[in-house]
Amino acid sequence: METLTLLGSGIWAAASDPMMLLAILIGALVGLLIGALPGLGPTAGVAIMLPVAVGFEPVVALAMLAGVYYGAMFGGAVTSILLGIPGDAPSVMTVIDGYPMAKQGKAGQALGMSVYASFVGGLVGLVGLTLMAQIFSRYALMFGPVEMTALMILSLSLVTVLGTNDRLKSFISLGLGLWIGTIGLDQIMGGPRFTYGSSILLEGIDFSLIAVGMFGLGQMFLALEEGPASRVDMASYSYRSMMPRWIDFIKCRAALFTGSIIGFVVGVLPGAGATAATMMAYATAKKMSKEPEKFGTGAIEGVAAPEAANNSASYGNMVTLFTLGIPGSATMAVMMAGLLMLGLQPGPRLFEQQSEFVWTLFGTFYIGNLLLVFITILLVPILAAAVFVSRGLLFAMVIGVVVYGIYGINLSLDDLLVMAAFGVLGYVTSKLNYPTVPLILGVVIGPMLELGVRRSLITSRGDFSIFLGSSISVFLLVCTVIILVLPLFRRFRHSRALSTEQSA
Amino acid sequence: MSTLKIMGVAAGLALGFATLPALAFEPERDVTIVVTSSAGGGSDTATRILASVIDELELTPVNFLVENRTGGSGSVGYSFVAGRTGDPYLWTKVGVSFFTTPLMGESPVSYTDFTPLAAISVDPYIMVVAANSPIQSLDDIIESGRMISGTTGIVADPALLAQKLQEELEIEVDIVPFGGDGEVTAALLGGHIEVQFGNPSEVLELIEAGEVRAIAASSDRRVPGFDDIPTFVELGYDVVQTQLRGFVMPRDVPEDAVGYWTAIIEQAVASPQWKEQYLDRFNAIPYVLSGAEFQAEMDRRNEEYTELMTTLGIIE
Structure with a gap:
């Protein structure tokens, strides 16, 4: 009850201060833009704003930085849906159903759902952050290398859900992704792997380059082949079509709910990240759906689940920073630097000692979330007009923007070459009907799995029984076995049923 | 809280410092x-x-x-x-x-x-253990003969420190590299590793909140703000990093x-x-x-x- 009072006064303090509202607005707008710009993601966005923000009063500064962060989560969906190019890493999964929807003339519906999913996910994440942060921070600490390994094994088993019916091609694609994930300096032993003496590959391949290259450029290369004839079915982009119909909302309620919960629970874990959360949310939504075959061809739940998850994860990510002073991701490390530069000491006593600061800041999050819904709804029809632009013009512009965004990450021309290489890879794999999603899954999950296994084995000195020594780990491993075995069991029953039918 | 404070403008007091030794070089560009x-x-x-x-x-x-x-x-x-x-x-x-x-x-x-x-x-490093850890001092570590420490990377100062302690304390050290200070602290608090060599500004709050306990500092003198915490040198071990x-x-x-x-x-x-x-x-x-x-x-x-x-x- 006391928490609610504190939160209420925090929201009021944030809402009644025009300076604060302006900061939230600027942060959210910058975030939206950076999120939508392919390549630059939330970490870069917060880092870009940091030197500007530290000139302000602490609450205003942090409200702005956080605005960039959750704003980027909203914005990432825009290019994912309209152009099939993920605006940032956590919106990769949104491409898979969002872009087909746009091609079918349902861009408004998809964008509308992404706004609502972002809002619902954000709200669930916020409630978790503001009302249950202490509980969740303790839970996050229980996830050490052993538990993380088990979670990543569970995530990898999702390839059976995320791949296509061609199992062999799905697994080859996964294997390729796992291999790409090992490129760069080995974090455990320190030596370079598969860099072939090139310093470009030393820090590994930025996930944005892979995502933008494979989805964005790869799809563009494919489309060029189709020629100018195949124009998008002109849909109406009235405000009316922007609003998800209630039936969509009801249809997606399970995907929204599980997406939000998975996003938060995974986002809380230090080192796990929003992208992994969106993959789990998407796979779960597909698994639970009555029509899983529609996923990948424009299922609206396929937009709802990952968008709810990445927004929810963004608040989950803040839990350990505010309760313990532990940044759980690169973006949070930048936020923490901001706190320190402003003379605020993040740590377990922040809630007590800087109570007003924390609650006002949390208040700004609620306002920012609501604000973003209005901003995005207003902006989307303008953005959605992109589909009316002829392909020749559009592709040229998009490539310009993509090049700018990717170059902006490190100011490196080498990154552009790497991205182009992935564009070619994306084109080739699509041509040969290899699914892209398992590859992306491998790139994201592989390194976390490898690090988990090796860290665990260092502490146990090579004894594999450590993975059975934790109840969380055992639980997750049992879930994995169930996921893997259940379809086999079903198929077995199905074929037996068939054969009895035939013999009857 | 509504006033805008622009840091750069705030200090116009420091004019006394602006005298420089007369040198031939005059900067012309940023x-x-x-x-x-x-x-x-x-x-x-x-x-x-x-x-x-x-x-x-x-x-x-x-x-x-x-x-x-x-x-x-x-x-x-x-x-x-x-x-x-x-x-x-x-x-x-x-x-x-x-x-x-x-x-x-x-x-x-x-x-x-x-x-x-x-x-x-x-920047010195502060060696800390979780508050509920049985380790109270370096002697406890020497007695157990083994220590699992976290580091921010394998080629990083905390790894170097652990390596030096391995020799000086004559113990076996297992070094687990994580993706950053935050991950190391999380692993320490969760009991997944035993020891962290943390940045002072990051561990200070955890020490004062009773989440972690400081064992020693890695500098050649005591760290400002950590005046009660002895250095390794004071404890009799030649380790400075x-x-x-x-x-x-x-x-x-x-x-x-x-x-x-x-x-x-x-x-x-x-x-x-x-x-x-x-x-x-x-x-x-x-x-x-x-x-x-x-x-x-x-x-x-x-x-x-x-x-x-x-x-x-x-x-x-």
Whole structure:
């Protein structure tokens, strides 16, 4: 009850201060833009704003930085849906159903759902952050290398859900992704792997380059082949079509709910990240759906689940920073630097000692979330007009923007070459009907799995029984076995049923 | 809370500092400081604060631009700076990768390809254990004969520290590399590792909140703000390891320019503004060296990293 009072006064303090509202607005707008710009993601966005923000009063500064962060989560969906190019890493999964929807003339519906999913996910994440942060921070600490390994094994088993019916091609694609994930300096032993003496590959391949290259450029290369004839079915982009119909909302309620919960629970874990959360949310939504075959061809739940998850994860990510002073991701490390530069000491006593600061800041999050819904709804029809632009013009512009965004990450021309290489890879794999999603899954999950296994084995000195020594780990491993075995069991029953039918 | 406070304008008091030794070099252009890690990291923060202190004190008519050139584990930024020989308006910040990436043969330039300006501070490390850990002192670790410690990377100071303790305490050490300080702290609090060597500013709050217990400090003297915590040396073990912060320029920069910028850094880090905004806030220890002394310090550190990486089998 006391928490609610504190939160209420925090929201009021944030809402009644025009300076604060302006900061939230600027942060959210910058975030939206950076999120939508392919390549630059939330970490870069917060880092870009940091030197500007530290000139302000602490609450205003942090409200702005956080605005960039959750704003980027909203914005990432825009290019994912309209152009099939993920605006940032956590919106990769949104491409898979969002872009087909746009091609079918349902861009408004998809964008509308992404706004609502972002809002619902954000709200669930916020409630978790503001009302249950202490509980969740303790839970996050229980996830050490052993538990993380088990979670990543569970995530990898999702390839059976995320791949296509061609199992062999799905697994080859996964294997390729796992291999790409090992490129760069080995974090455990320190030596370079598969860099072939090139310093470009030393820090590994930025996930944005892979995502933008494979989805964005790869799809563009494919489309060029189709020629100018195949124009998008002109849909109406009235405000009316922007609003998800209630039936969509009801249809997606399970995907929204599980997406939000998975996003938060995974986002809380230090080192796990929003992208992994969106993959789990998407796979779960597909698994639970009555029509899983529609996923990948424009299922609206396929937009709802990952968008709810990445927004929810963004608040989950803040839990350990505010309760313990532990940044759980690169973006949070930048936020923490901001706190320190402003003379605020993040740590377990922040809630007590800087109570007003924390609650006002949390208040700004609620306002920012609501604000973003209005901003995005207003902006989307303008953005959605992109589909009316002829392909020749559009592709040229998009490539310009993509090049700018990717170059902006490190100011490196080498990154552009790497991205182009992935564009070619994306084109080739699509041509040969290899699914892209398992590859992306491998790139994201592989390194976390490898690090988990090796860290665990260092502490146990090579004894594999450590993975059975934790109840969380055992639980997750049992879930994995169930996921893997259940379809086999079903198929077995199905074929037996068939054969009895035939013999009857 | 509605007033806008712009930091740069706030301090018009520091005019007394603006007198410089009469030198031939007169800066005409803005200075670029290349930081090879991303914005918000320790190197970036120290650099930006130094730049803003120099600006606040009006030590020089020109401005400082901090530019993050990341990639290639530092080799991208460092080779950019080293390639601009003779440029008197280009600095870069010394970090761990300044030494380690060239040692691995992954950079076309090494620490000897630069002109030293000045070292400004060292960051000590505080050895901490979780509050519920049975470890109360170094003796407990010696008794158990083994220690599982976390590090921010395998070629990083906490790993070097663990390695040194392995020899000095005659124990076996398992070093688990994580993706950053935050992950190490989370693993420590969750009981997944036993020991962390943390940045003072990050562990101070955890110590005061009773989440972790400090065992020893890695500097040669006690850390400001941690006056009760003994150093390893005081406890009888010859272990000192700190992170050096300093700035260098490309080769062949005219001597008077080097002297000019060195004097500016020295004045800035002697100011109360620097103490308040950096040293006190980040619990860093002032450590000001220039010229040959700074070069000798870098030689020594390079030697240490070479040794560590050879021991770990990363280089031969």
